[in-house]
Amino acid sequence: MVKLVVTDKDGRDVEVDARAGLSVMENIRQLPRSVEAICGGLCSCATCHVFIEADWMQRLPARRYEERVMLAGSPAFDAARSRLSCQIKVTAELDGLRVVVAPES
Ligand code: FES
Numbered sequence: 656m657v658k659l660v661v662t663d664k665d666g667r668d669v670e671v672d673a674r675a676g677l678s679v680m681e682n683i684r685q686l687p688r689s690v691e692a693i694c695g696g697l698c699s700c701a702t703c704h705v706f707i708e709a710d711w712m713q714r715l716p717a718r719r720y721e722e723r724v725m726l727a728g729s730p731a732f733d734a735a736r737s738r739l740s741c742q743i744k745v746t747a748e749l750d751g752l753r754v755v756v757a758p759e760s
Contacts, residue, residue: 657745662755663688673745679705679754680741690760696741701725703740704732704757711752712736715743731757 656672661683663669673682680703684692694700698721707715715738718726722742726732740754
C-alpha cells in the first residue's frame with residue numbers, strides 16, 4: 656500500500672492506504688469531504704482538482720495538454736500547485752504524497 660495524506664474540504668488531514676495503479680482520484684474520492692470527480696476520470700470536469708506541495712510537484716509527471724486546459728478554467732487554479740487528481744497515477748514512489756482538495760472540487 657501507498658500512504659497518501661489528504662486534506663479534505665473541511666481542512667482535516669486523512670490518511671489513505673492507496674492502491675498503486677489507480678489514480679489519486681480513484682483512491683480518495685470515497686472520503687466524505689473529498690473530490691467529486693464528476694466525469695469519473697475522463698479529464699473533462701476539473702472537479703478532482705487538488706493542490707500539491709512544491710517538492711512533490713517536481714516528482715510528478717508533467718501536466719498533459721488536456722489537464723492544463725481544464726485547470727486553466729478553474730477559479731482556484733494555482734500554477735505552482737494545481738493538479739487534477741484523476742491524472743496522477745499512484746506508484747510506490749508517491750508514498751507519503753500530500754494533497755489538498757481544492758475548494759471547488
Ligand atoms: S475526474 Fe473529471 S477531470 Fe478528473
